[in-house]
Amino acid sequence: MRQAVVIPAFNEEKTISKVISSLQRLNAFDIIVVDDGSTDKTREEVKKFPKVTLLSLTVNLGAWKAMQTGIRYCHSLGYKRVITFDADGQHLPATLTMLIEHQTKTNCDVVVGSCTQRGSLARHIAWRFFRLLSGIKIFDITSGLRVYNAEAIDVLSGKEATLLEYQDVGVLLMLKNHGLTFTELKVPMKPREDGISRIFHSWWAVAYYMAHTSLLCISKIKKQHNLILMNKQKYNA
């Protein structure tokens, strides 16, 4: 099965080489790095690995859209499985096999690698709040470590997904709307080696994120039920 690891990177020159090397040791996936308009030497660092595919965005589009670029690339080449992986060294390559095994076992379209031990008290409150509001039974909604199958790749490559700003609740809600299933698996993660969170980099960003995601959850509630019903009818027919 053709499978790839997609790594969105923005100014990650200090960690990206280490992340790629550790993934290459697994020798099981194609590695795709999406440089999200970095202003440091991230691109040059990635180019040191000839087997790694580098997609360079001319302008900074944000973490989700960089990730979507990789997903679209995989979609166009007919990849059957995509794993999204952070470039900051938080995720451990050893957990990928666990996630894939879990996907095969549960037969879910998406597996989220969760690590609820990380994050501040405020982040835990936000996680619980959005879990309640969206009705999504995933604890670590902001985790960037995810496994998507071909159906999920197809949904996430579409125009509708380009409207999203973050990878978390919006993506999961969209997948749910399309009748896809997801599960999570607790995995160990390392603390961030370098840089700051791209979502929670300032109090203003946190406030914007909270308001934006709340509105997204509320506005999609009815749509979600309708679409699930429609999908059920479609499958039953």
Place this chain on the structure above:
Amino acid sequence: MHNYQLFTAVIAIIFFATAFLLVRRDTILPGSALRWTFLSILILILGLFPQLSDYAAKLLGIGYPPILPVLFACMILLLKALLSDIRSTKDRVKLERLVQKVSILEQAIEKNQQAAEVKEKS
């Protein structure tokens, strides 16, 4: 003709002339040009005959007639702002998908070039 009528007529004529000139010079898209022409004709009629708003206000039961064109203008501006937001969202999605596509194509070109170089060497 009252002074206020002269004032509204001058403003309306200036607006109409400006809108017409912009349409003539192809500064705005044909679809928008039609909307602006229609709006400028409406403003021209109201500017030349401001007493029309008095009749309309009486019909609608509005106690202060001059507020009617103001309310009308506000509604149009709000609608225009909403339409502009919709348009800019669509344009942004298109632009972002183009940026994504460019990076994918750039990679394909690079790959092809590398393959060609390898072929040449061998």
